Amino acid sequence: MKKLFSYPDSLKKARFSYCPGCGHGIVHRLLAEVIDEFKIREKTIGIAPVGCAVFAYHYWNFDVTEAAHGRPPAVATGIKRVLPDRIVFTYQGDGDLASIGAAEILHAANRGENITVIFINNAIYGMTGGQMAPTTLIGQKTWTSPGGRKAELSGYPMKISEALGQLDGVHYIERVAVNNPENVLKAKKAIKKAFKNQIANKGFSLVEVLSMCPVGWAVTSVEALRWIEEKLIPVYPLGVIRDKSKST
């Protein structure tokens, strides 16, 4: 009998310690499935961020390191340049990638590093207790924007994927979400493409995932799914932002 579905080899048999309704677990699972499907587990090196996903190495069943806050793209560059035939990816939150690590992601993208970036946008700093991120929405209440984010004070929700999409070094950027089954399937397809690009030496690929943080948003798990649909997606529209293989 043909096996249609099983636990991915690329995930350890450990329980996620994420909050109920958190998006990180879903994305970990998608990543693991993709790595299994390409049979690249034994040549993959993952880079965990500083953020809620810092413990990713407890879950991923392949070589993993943990970079300083915001520095995963630089660490990935060091690894990939020495070992160009390995598969190297970073997994970063929006605080990690869009705030403290803005320079590192910008320049890794601009150099066209042949790596894959999984960028979790949950519009908040999860791990440190729910502070405002560069991606936080106008009016969104967080620990450090108790009256709601104000543009005059803190600027605007940062569309860093669109900004990175302007760089000639970038091969592929797509924004997806994991708030319903249809979107999860699309997210997997995008992640798969981002790894396929690396395997084919196409260069820098990034998938931005709009991901639930019910705790940081102070909503229930179910409300968080709707919050993505109604609040996040209008500001961060889903879809392909750049795809060099499509342009002629």
Added chain:
Amino acid sequence: MKKRILIRGNDAIGEGAIQSGCMAYFGYPITPQNELTAYMAKIMPKIGGVFIQAESEIAAINMVFGASLTGVRTMTSSSSPGISLKQEGISYMAACQLPGVIVNVQRGGPGLGNIAGSQGDYFQATRGGGHGDYRTIVLAPYSVQEMFDLTCLSFELADKYRSPVMVLSDGVVGQMLEPIHKDDKNVERKIKDKDWILDGCKGREPRMVRSLLLGEEELEKYNWELNNKYKRIKEQEIRAELYNVEDAEIVIIAYGIAARMGKQAVKEARRQGLKIGMIRPITLWPFPEQIVGNIAQKVNSILVIEMSLGQMIEDVKLAVEGKTKVHFYGRPGGSVLEVEEILDKLREISN
């Protein structure tokens, strides 16, 4: 075969790195070390190595972190302001026990300071510099020959102890042209098969290299483990040059560029009949405590000279433990010590 070549200090570091099998270099422009980055840009592609001009010193040290994870020998270089930016990465390397060489061709500070050679970064280099309970091996070359030799040694020590190692030089030695002897050996550039590297888990269990240790007393245990390593380094790796100390009544203690002036001063003082010697620490961490302590018992006094407001003097005083008087002569801000000034100070002390 030993070869004699005329070379600039900064280039000699590059040559030492290449002779040591360095396969990945990451830099960012800053004076007075730019020749070194340019040297690596020229040579690395020729030997099949990696050269990247990073977007910042922060990125460069994190690229070193990444390259080191794969098992290759790797290096970054900068000067004082850039070394401040690397401290985060150095702390993470120390925590993850990743070997790597960091070169600081010091300039005057604080702040943007100036671009003249200086010795203002002794505290930063020997006290860890970054956050947390860790140590960095620090080697201090005082000649172009040592720029080459100590760079080679720094790669050996980095691998031996799985630790970041700093070469603490300065803009004066960096810019100096001198003939050096170097071995032209067949350099092995293979990735070393170390049992902790990340290169994909083919045929083995997955590995993780990380520094977050949240378990109960997990970090304390790890800190003690690191401490054992630091103890071994202290027992085995202390290096210092002793110059005319046997009958000395006063010893100068100086490292790096200041020791060159110190040596001149000793020669001149001896000619004038003063019994002066010199201790030149080559490892700044671990500091040659015992050597200094033992000699302190035999001399009338000690003169520490530094191109700073006085930083190493604190280590000297700790080593001397009040056994003799410790004097200081120094000039900060990238001003060079004159031999005559040192002699004046020696005369003042001996009276």
